[in-house]
Amino acid sequence: MSTPAVKQQAHEKKRLLSGMQPTGPGALHLGNLEGALRTWVRLQDEYEMYCFIADWHSLTTRYQDTAAIGPACREVAADYIAAGLDPNKCAIFLQSHVKEHAELQLLLGMITPVGWLERVPTYKEKRDLLQERGEGDESVSYGLLGYPVLQAADILVYRAHSVPVGRDQAAHLEMSRELARRFNRLYGDTFPEPQALIMEDTGVIPGIDGRKMSKSYGNAIYIRDDADTVARKVKEAFTTPSKMRKSDPGVPEKCAVCQLRKLYDPTGYSASWEEDRQGLRGCMQNKAELTEILNDMLNPMRVRRAELLADPAELDRILTHGAEKARETAEATMAIVRKAMHF
Numbered sequence: 001m002s003t004p005a006v007k008q009q010a011h012e013k014k015r016l017l018s019g020m021q022p023t024g025p026g027a028l029h030l031g032n033l034e035g036a037l038r039t040w041v042r043l044q045d046e047y048e049m050y051c052f053i054a055d056w057h058s059l060t061t062r063y064q065d066t067a068a069i070g071p072a073c074r075e076v077a078a079d080y081i082a083a084g085l086d087p088n089k090c091a092i093f094l095q096s097h098v099k100e101h102a103e104l105q106l107l108l109g110m111i112t113p114v115g116w117l118e119r120v121p122t123y124k125e126k127r128d129l130l131q132e133r134g135e136g137d138e139s140v141s142y143g144l145l146g147y148p149v150l151q152a153a154d155i156l157v158y159r160a161h162s163v164p165v166g167r168d169q170a171a172h173l174e175m176s177r178e179l180a181r182r183f184n185r186l187y188g189d190t191f192p193e194p195q196a197l198i199m200e201d202t203g204v205i206p207g208i209d210g211r212k213m214s215k216s217y218g219n220a221i222y223i224r225d226d227a228d229t230v231a232r233k234v235k236e237a238f239t240t241p242s243k244m245r246k247s248d249p250g251v252p253e254k255c256a257v258c259q260l261r262k263l264y265d266p267t268g269y270s271a272s273w274e275e276d277r278q279g280l281r282g283c284m285q286n287k288a289e290l291t292e293i294l295n296d297m298l299n300p301m302r303v304r305r306a307e308l309l310a311d312p313a314e315l316d317r318i319l320t321h322g323a324e325k326a327r328e329t330a331e332a333t334m335a336i337v338r339k340a341m342h343f
Contacts (some may be wrong), residue, residue: 013046013048014047014161015047015160015162016048016160016162016164017052017163017164018036018040018049018164019051020032020053021057022053022058022073022075023062023118026071027076027079027222028083029220030220030221031207032079033223034202034205037079037085038083038084039164039200040080040090040164041084042174043197044086044090050329051085052091052092052093052094052095052098052326053076054095054154055069055070056095056102057095057147057151059143060141060144061166062254074309074315076306077315077318078315079224079305080092081305082223082300082302082305083301091322091325092319092322093319094319095250097200097258097320098144098330099156099341100330100331100334101153103151103334104330105186106338108149108152108156111183112149114145117145117148120175123147139199140154148175152175152176152179152180155194156176156179157252157329157333157334158330159192159333160339161192162194162196162197162198163195165199167198167201173194173196177193178228180194190340202263205263206256206259207219208220208221208256209237210238210256221234223298224302224305227295228297230291230294231291232276233297235291237257238257239256239257239258239283240254240276243283246281247279248279248281249277250277251277252276252277257287257290258273258276260294261273261290261293264290264293265293272286
């Protein structure tokens with residue numbers, strides 16, 4: 001039988017939780033924009049939405065570089081808003097500003113079998129990678145092992161109904177669902193099981209080297225990149241290796257420039273692709289046109305993020321307001337959790 005806390009949500013707008021880590025320089029790239037942010041912007045009118053910057057999560061791999069995390073968080077927050085997230089419609093905040101995330105992680109950790117954590121594929125991959133680099137056992141921290149528990153706490157502390165994920169990431173949500181079920185079984189029906197909200201598949205967003213766009217590959221075009229930087233990166237981008245001259249037939253399906261053109265010019269790309277196949281246009285023309293298309297798309301975002309970063313007080317106000325809204329919900333959840341556990 002559901003408790004009043006769970007029943008109450010049935011009459012309200014459903015809650016959605018999502019977030020990103022401030023990895024690398026912090027700024028987000030086109031892969032982040034198309035793979036997640038566009039969907040978040042669309043969903044903010046449909047859900048009671050909480051969008052956080054996961055600064056605590058970043059400590060699992062950046063605990064020796066903590067000074068860079070704060071500035072990186074501000075870059076991510078500016079990108080969120082520049083991409084269209086509205087602070088008046090959704091809570092935008094830093095994970096570390098809502099301490100209830102940590103309290104719930106502690107309590108969930110007490111009921112989480114170690115075996116569940118040790119079999120998480122991402123843990124094993126990161127552990128093996130760190131050890132391959134010769135960083136030793138000290139590099140594999142308790143925080144890295146317990147990452148899924150904090151991730152579950154992030155979601156469950158808002159009693160979120162949904163988490164937007166790509167189809168290939170849906171399995172990552174299962175630990176949160178298992179912990180919700182385990183807690184409910186032990187202490188009574190407290191948490192709804194969060195559901196995966198499968199985002200539209202935009203396919204792999206190619207970086208300028210043809211591989212998946214990624215900060216770690218150094219092949220990304222960022223929301224923050226100015227017009228000259230975009231032009232330089234596109235000029236260096238991978239095209240059809242066999243197309244040495246304009247008259248050589250191209251293979252747009254294997255060309256990073258053509259693939260990005262298709263994404264950002266969905267109604268006009270087909271003509272350019274056909275000309276490319278027939279050897280009627282060269283790579284320099286493709287690159288010049290893509291540069292113009294990307295800069296036209298990015299310019300409003302650049303302007304907005306520059307305004308935010310130039311006005312620290314305004315960005316602080318947005319993050320403080322978002323944390324206050326998030327904390328109100330998180331505190332209500334923790335009151336229910338403490339009561340269920342007889343604290």
